[in-house]
Amino acid sequence: MRIIKKKNYDEVSRAAAEIIASQVKLVPDSVLGLATGSTPIGAYKELVRQCKDGILDFSAETSVNLYEYYGLEGSNNQSYRYFMDTNLFNHINIDMAKTNVPSGTAENADAECQRYEELISELGGTDLQLLGLGHNGHIGFNEPSDEFVVSTHVVGLSESTIEANKRFFESADDVPKKAITMGIGTIMKSKLVLLVVSGAEKADILKKALFGPVTPMVQASILQLHPNLVVVTDCEI
Numbered sequence: 001m002r003i004i005k006k007k008n009y010d011e012v013s014r015a016a017a018e019i020i021a022s023q024v025k026l027v028p029d030s031v032l033g034l035a036t037g038s039t040p041i042g043a044y045k046e047l048v049r050q051c052k053d054g055i056l057d058f059s060a061e062t063s064v065n066l067y068e069y070y071g072l073e074g075s076n077n078q079s080y081r082y083f084m085d086t087n088l089f090n091h092i093n094i095d096m097a098k099t100n101v102p103s104g105t106a107e108n109a110d111a112e113c114q115r116y117e118e119l120i121s122e123l124g125g126t127d128l129q130l131l132g133l134g135h136n137g138h139i140g141f142n143e144p145s146d147e148f149v150v151s152t153h154v155v156g157l158s159e160s161t162i163e164a165n166k167r168f169f170e171s172a173d174d175v176p177k178k179a180i181t182m183g184i185g186t187i188m189k190s191k192l193v194l195l196v197v198s199g200a201e202k203a204d205i206l207k208k209a210l211f212g213p214v215t216p217m218v219q220a221s222i223l224q225l226h227p228n229l230v231v232v233t234d235c236e237i
């Protein structure tokens, strides 16, 4: 485990972007596991800047994202496909056909999980898996549980997550109740895991994840067993 301490979010974002940029430069046909949420936005902005400045070339890269709401079209401005397109893919020279997000409109959700897991396997797994950390220690949509689920699977969203998401939708009925997420095994197969955590409010959960017991009640704690974990954070831990 390598912990890179930074003073603030901007420094965290630049450091995370440099690690991803190094992967892109060193292995031009990398498979990049990407994340959504607020944390990666600063790093994505820096990657866009480097691509526009001709420093980075994403043309041979492939990406796979951690999850998607089940029941939303990719064109819906609340979908994670939309988030990735607007925050990164539309601004870099990646081949859009090589950007992968689980389908939120697949007729059979379980079949989509199997397809996605097989896709990642056929790609040879991810070379770098970017992760944020949820306030309850979730990674992807792997929430506190009595087990670590291995493969890509359908999750029911917690009441608190649905409640928190309501503000983005016309009505509560429009809030997705399920998501398709990479499993813990999918994540752990990555050659390198880059966990990016910013904000004093996440210090306690980050300490539990990195130094507490390995338990499915703190899903990120499994990362202690990963052979190539890099943590970039401005938290006091």
Ligand code: F6R
Pocket (backbone or CB within 6 Å): 034, 035, 036, 037, 038, 039, 040, 066, 067, 131, 132, 133, 134, 135, 138, 139, 140, 141
């Ligand atoms: C996003 C993801 C989630 C977020 C986590 C933290 O693709 O996998 O696990 O990383 O919810 O979100 P932020 O960064 O908004 O605090």
